[in-house]
Amino acid sequence: MRAVLTILIWTVVLLAPGPTSAQTATSAEKDRARAGSAPPATLVVWNRPIVVFRAQLRQVTPAARVATASQRIDGLPSDVRPDEIQAAPASIGDLHGVLVFVRGQILFGIVPDDLDTAAGETLDDTSRRSVEALRAAFQARTEQRRPAVILWGFALSLGAAVVLAAILWIIGRWASRILGGLAEATHTRTVSMLGVDLRPFLNALQRGLVKVTAWGWWPRTSG
Numbered sequence: 001m002r003a004v005l006t007i008l009i010w011t012v013v014l015l016a017p018g019p020t021s022a023q024t025a026t027s028a029e030k031d032r033a034r035a036g037s038a039p040p041a042t043l044v045v046w047n048r049p050i051v052v053f054r055a056q057l058r059q060v061t062p063a064a065r066v067a068t069a070s071q072r073i074d075g076l077p078s079d080v081r082p083d084e085i086q087a088a089p090a091s092i093g094d095l096h097g098v099l100v101f102v103r104g105q106i107l108f109g110i111v112p113d114d115l116d117t118a119a120g121e122t123l124d125d126t127s128r129r130s131v132e133a134l135r136a137a138f139q140a141r142t143e144q145r146r147p148a149v150i151l152w153g154f155a156l157s158l159g160a161a162v163v164l165a166a167i168l169w170i171i172g173r174w175a176s177r178i179l180g181g182l183a184e185a186t187h188t189r190t191v192s193m194l195g196v197d198l199r200p201f202l203n204a205l206q207r208g209l210v211k212v213t214a215w216g217w218w219p220r221t222s223g
Contacts, residue, residue, distance in 0.1 A: 041066040043108065045073055048137040051130040055113030069108035073134075076102060082135035082142075087127045098127035100134070107134075
C-alpha cells in the first residue's frame with residue numbers, strides 16, 4: 001500500500017503531468033521556485049475549512065488543487081464513515097508529502113510548501129488537523145441527515161395510521177347499516193316462546209354476530 005501511495009502522490013494527487021527523465025532530477029527545485037507564485041486557497045467542505053494550499057506544483061495552482069479536491073469529496077458515496085478518512089506519508093526522492101484518502105480513493109495531498117512555517121506548522125500536525133476537520137465535516141453531514149430520516153419514518157407511520165382509521169371507519173359504517181337493516185326487519189315481528197318475547201334476545205344475538213363477522217374480516221384481509 002505504501003508503495004502505491006508513493007507513486008500516486010505526485011502523479012495523481014497533485015495532477016502533475018508525467019515528467020521526463022531530465023525533469024525528474026530538478027523537480028524539487030522547480031516546485032519550490034513556483035511555490036508562492038499564486039495566492040493560497042483554502043479547501044472548504046460544507047462550510048468547514050479543511051486545509052490551506054499554498055504551493056503551486058507543476059503549474060497546478062492552489063485554487064486548482066482546491067477545485068480538484070472538492071470535486072473528489074463531493075463524489076464520495078453518502079455512506080462514507082468519518083473513521084474511513086485516513087492519511088499516509090509518501091515520498092519520491094527528496095519530494096515528500098502526505099496523502100489523504102478514503103477507501104483507497106485519493107482526495108488531496110499536502111506538501112511542505114503548503115505549510116505556514118512562520119506559524120510553526122509541521123506536515124504531521126497539518127495533515128492530522130486536516131483529517132480531523134474532514135472527519136468532523138462528514139460527521140456533521142451524517143447528523144444533519146438523521147432528522148430527515150426520522151421525519152420520513154414519522155410520515156410513513158402517520159400515513160399508515162390514517163389508512164387504518166379509514167378502514168375501521170368503513171367497517172364500522174358497514175356493520176351499523178347491517179344492524180339497522182336487521183332491526184327494521186324484525187321490528188314489527190313478535191317472536192315468543194312460552195309467553196316470553198324473544199325479540200330483544202334475537203336482536204342482541206344479531207348485533208353480536210354482525211360485530212364478530214365485521215371484526216373477524218379485518219385480520220384475515222390484512223394478513
